[in-house]
Amino acid sequence: SQKIEQNSEALNIQEGxxxxxxxxYTNYSPAYLQWYRQDPGRGPVFLLLIRENEKEKRKERLKVTFDTTLKQSLFHITASQPADSxxxxxxxxxxxNTPLVFGKGTRLSVIA
Amino acid sequence: EPEVTQTPSHQVTQMGQEVILRCVPISNHLYFYWYRQILGQKVEFLVSFYNNEISEKSEIFDDQFSVERPDGSNFTLKIRSTKLEDSAMYFCASSDRHNEQFFGPGTRLTVL
Structure with a gap:
């Protein structure tokens, strides 16, 4: 069955x-991949979607890459702020194709 | 900005009772979903609904669960006989195509 793994449960970084x-991901080849943000007690909020024929997608301070050979997507937040936590x-x-398979998520804490 | 709404925000029920969770998807969307998230765990897909019928469902969505779109705006999830393990946040989502999904704020279901 499809398996989604996010590298760490928690990540702490310095502001800026x-x-x-x-x-x-393993055991399949998705045609696209989405990234969402979830705050405690709230529903996920869509951030970015990247398709298999796209290497990179950007939106403001966010960047997503999609490597179908490595079966991996990287999500970057530049100039991070405490509000990105x-x-x-x-x-x-x-x-x-339509229902989403969510990973466990990475809890990001940006420290001022 | 249009948004998905859900009622109630919190539902407490006794084991064995029936509950109905309500959602109003974004008005021009065609695809509707229910997900759940047990405390501290990942978001899990339950069911998707398109063109007035279930298009996909997960193993979690057994005979105790049903969905309905009783009119042009509401989308409901019914659990016939609740169990303790049904306690979770239930999220409704909608989309206009196979793309980003817009999630509601969730209903916290507590089964005693």
Missing amino acids: KTATLTCN ATYLCAPPNSG
Whole structure:
């Protein structure tokens, strides 16, 4: 079955630094992959979607890469701020295309 | 900005009772979903709904669960006979195509 792994449960970084979060997937080849942000007690909020034919996607301070050979996506937040502190979820679709398969997430803490 | 709404925000029920969780998806969206998140665990897919029928469902979505779109705006999840292990946050989501999903704020279900 499809498996999603995010590199670490928690990541602490200093304000202003670049945060890099990793998502690895196994046992399938998704046509795209999405990243979401989740704050405690709230629903996930969509951030970025990257397709298999795209190497990189950017939105303001966010950048996502998608390496279909390595079966890996990297999510970067540049010039990180304390307000970026949240859990970030990697979510490719499952084999049926529409429902999302979420990783456990990486809890990012940006320290001022 | 349009958003997905869910009611109630918190539902407490006794084991064995029926509960109905309600969602109002974004008005021009065609795909509707229910996910759940047990405390401290990952977001899990339950069911997707398109064109007035279930398009996919997970192993979690057994005979105790049902979904309905009773009118043009509401989308409901019914749990017929709740169990202790049904305690979780339930998120409704909607999308206009196979792309980003917009999540509601969730309903916290507590089964005693």
